Amino acid sequence: MSKQHYEIATYRAQDSVGYLVKRTHSLMVDAMEPVFEARGFTFLQYVILAWLRDGIAVNPRDICTQYRHDSGALTRVIDQLAERGLLERVRRDRDRRKVELQLTPAGRETIEGLIPLVVEKLNLALDDFSGDEVHELQRLLVKLNNRLLAAVEPAKAAAGADV
Amino acid sequence: MSKQHYEIATYRAQDSVGYLVKRTHSLMVDAMEPVFEARGFTFLQYVILAWLRDGIAVNPRDICTQYRHDSGALTRVIDQLAERGLLERVRRDRDRRKVELQLTPAGRETIEGLIPLVVEKLNLALDDFSGDEVHELQRLLVKLNNRLLAAVEPAKAAAGADV
DNA sequence: GGATAATCGCTGCTTAAGCAGTAAATGCCG
DNA sequence: CGGCATTTACTGCTTAAGCAGCGATTATCC
Numbered sequence: 001m002s003k004q005h006y007e008i009a010t011y012r013a014q015d016s017v018g019y020l021v022k023r024t025h026s027l028m029v030d031a032m033e034p035v036f037e038a039r040g041f042t043f044l045q046y047v048i049l050a051w052l053r054d055g056i057a058v059n060p061r062d063i064c065t066q067y068r069h070d071s072g073a074l075t076r077v078i079d080q081l082a083e084r085g086l087l088e089r090v091r092r093d094r095d096r097r098k099v100e101l102q103l104t105p106a107g108r109e110t111i112e113g114l115i116p117l118v119v120e121k122l123n124l125a126l127d128d129f130s131g132d133e134v135h136e137l138q139r140l141l142v143k144l145n146n147r148l149l150a151a152v153e154p155a156k157a158a159a160g161a162d163v
Numbered sequence: 164m165s166k167q168h169y170e171i172a173t174y175r176a177q178d179s180v181g182y183l184v185k186r187t188h189s190l191m192v193d194a195m196e197p198v199f200e201a202r203g204f205t206f207l208q209y210v211i212l213a214w215l216r217d218g219i220a221v222n223p224r225d226i227c228t229q230y231r232h233d234s235g236a237l238t239r240v241i242d243q244l245a246e247r248g249l250l251e252r253v254r255r256d257r258d259r260r261k262v263e264l265q266l267t268p269a270g271r272e273t274i275e276g277l278i279p280l281v282v283e284k285l286n287l288a289l290d291d292f293s294g295d296e297v298h299e300l301q302r303l304l305v306k307l308n309n310r311l312l313a314a315v316e317p318a319k320a321a322a323g324a325d326v
Numbered sequence: 327g328g329a330t331a332a333t334c335g336c337t338g339c340t341t342a343a344g345c346a347g348t349a350a351a352t353g354c355c356g
Numbered sequence: 357c358g359g360c361a362t363t364t365a366c367t368g369c370t371t372a373a374g375c376a377g378c379g380a381t382t383a384t385c386c
Contacts, residue, residue, distance in 0.1 A: 002283075002286045002287045002289075002290040003286060003289065003290055003292070003294075004286060005285065005286055005289045005292065005294065005297045006282045006285050006286055007282065008278055008279050008282050011278055011281070011282050012217045012219070013210065013213040013214050013216075013217055013219065014214075014217065014219055014229075015301070016281075016285065017191075017285065017288075017289070017297070017300060017301060017304070018191050018195065018285065019210075019230075020301060020304040020305065020308065021184060021187050021188045021191055021304065022188050022191070022230070022231075023229075023230065023231055023308055024184050024188075024304050024307055024308055024311065025184045025185050025187075025188040026231035026232075027231065027308060027311035027312060027315060028180075028181050028184055028185070028311060030231070030311075030315045031311050031314045031315050032181065042372095044372095047176065047182075050176040051176050051177075053176075054175045054176055054177065056175070056176060056177055059334080059335090060334080060335065060336095061333085061334060061335080066177075066186075067182075067185070067186065068185075068186055068189035068190065068193070069189075069373085070372095070373055070374050070375080071334085071335070071336080071374095072335090072336070072337075072338090072373085072374075072375075072376095073372065073373050073374070074335095075335065075336055075337080076336095076337095076372085077372095078335095089335095095333090095334085095381075095382070096334095096380080096381055096382085097333060097334040097335070097380070097381045097382065098333090098334065098335085098381095099334080099335065115171055115174055116171050118174070118179075118181075119169045119170065119171050119174050120165075121314075122168065122169050122179065122180065122181065123165040123166060123167060123168055123169055124165045124310075124314065125180075125307065125310050125311050125314060126165075126166065126168045126180070126307070126310070127165040127166055127310065128306070128310065129166070129168065129303075129306070129307075131166075131168065133303060133306075134168045134180070136299060136303065137180060137300070137303040137304075137307070138178065138180060138183060140292075140296060140299065140300040140303070141180070141183040141184065141187050141300075142183065143291070143292070143296075144187055144288065144289070144292075144300070145183065145186055145187055145190060147287075147288050147289070147290065147291065148187065148190035148191060148193075148194050148288055149190060151194045151284075151287065151288060152190060152193045152194050207342095222364080222365090223364080223365065223366095224363085224364060224365080232343085233342095233343055233344050233345080234344095234364085234365070234366080235343085235344075235345080235346095235365090235366070235367075235368090236342065236343050236344070237365095238365065238366055238367085239342085239366095239367095240342095252365095258351075258352070258363090258364085259350080259351055259352085259364095260350070260351045260352065260363060260364040260365070261351095261363090261364065261365085262364080262365065
């Protein structure tokens with residue numbers, strides 16, 4: 001029996017965390033997109049480059065699971081970035097199913113040029129937030145993420161409960 | 164000059180509120196979708212019905228702006244719901260451009276049946292949240308929403324800054 | 327060791343979101 | 357009142373996301 005944060009009798013869609021998250025996401029994309037569009041990139045293309053820079057994700061699979069994006073769709077976006085010479089696919093002998101994505105020098109230069117624009121936009125959006133508020137928002141979102149992940153993928157969550 | 168919550172030198176995509184929000188949204192959809200799918204509905208269809216129940220939105224336009232959804236796409240979803248006899252389009256003499264959406268008895272019955280399932284899922288996702296944490300999450304998301312809205316639609320935000 | 331299952335990246339196909347443009351209705355401003 | 361701009365809902369078109377299935381490779385289990 002879970003806590004009754006929401007109750008059937010009083011539930012309104014506008015109060016729902018689900019609605020707020022969806023709306024925030026849409027607004028975030030709309031606010032960020034012009035930054036990338038001016039340079040011929042999409043949000044998703046930026047994300048891939050950014051994660052390669054940070055070394056978070058090296059395989060398409062990693063990006064799919066972490067960013068929750070479709071595998072097939074991602075392949076095509078990686079194609080675009082590869083055609084523009086921003087990254088390369090490398091097959092490793094260790095596990096020949098996997099493709100390791102590597103930034104080219106041009107790719108690294110590109111992402112390093114985009115990061116400041118993103119950081120500026122984020123800071124602007126969080127302008128009237130205190131440092132504590134930003135950290136609390138991040139913490140609560142991570143917490144919610146973990147719970148939702150467990151609900152969506154019960155098996156894997158039971159194995160290793162880290163994200 | 165805005166606050167430096169994120170800094171260029173230390174910025175990592177995984178810390179970004181943008182990433183967390185996107186991931187939370189995807190997970191939320193994945194967690195909720197089975198509830199609707201079992202009854203032949205999509206997330207968006209539920210949202211429309213829920214908002215009509217709450218009286219939040221009566222015009223397609225209202226749903227578009229509040230839920231940040233495409234107008235053309237919404238028209239087609241409303242068509243589906245109308246064909247299934249869950250809502251009706253009513254033209255008012257007051258402003259004959261607008262279409263007022265009204266739940267039919269069947270539509271009301273449908274949404275009243277779905278609400279408990281949604282509430283249960285939400286409560287489950289927020290199970291290890293305290294009441295304060297839920298409220299804080301909602302507050303911070305609303306706050307971020309307002310800032311982002313101002314960034315996306317500067318004109319309207321200047322006029323009436325309520326959401 | 328050898329059969330079977332699972333994983334990874336990829337490719338068509340389907341569906342829906344996003345975009346631009348249209349007609350009707352209204353607001354605005356002289 | 358009259359002309360122009362704006363709003364609203366809707367329609368085709370384009371693009372991308374989501375889905376199922378494939379071959380190649382690896383893990384698992386008897």
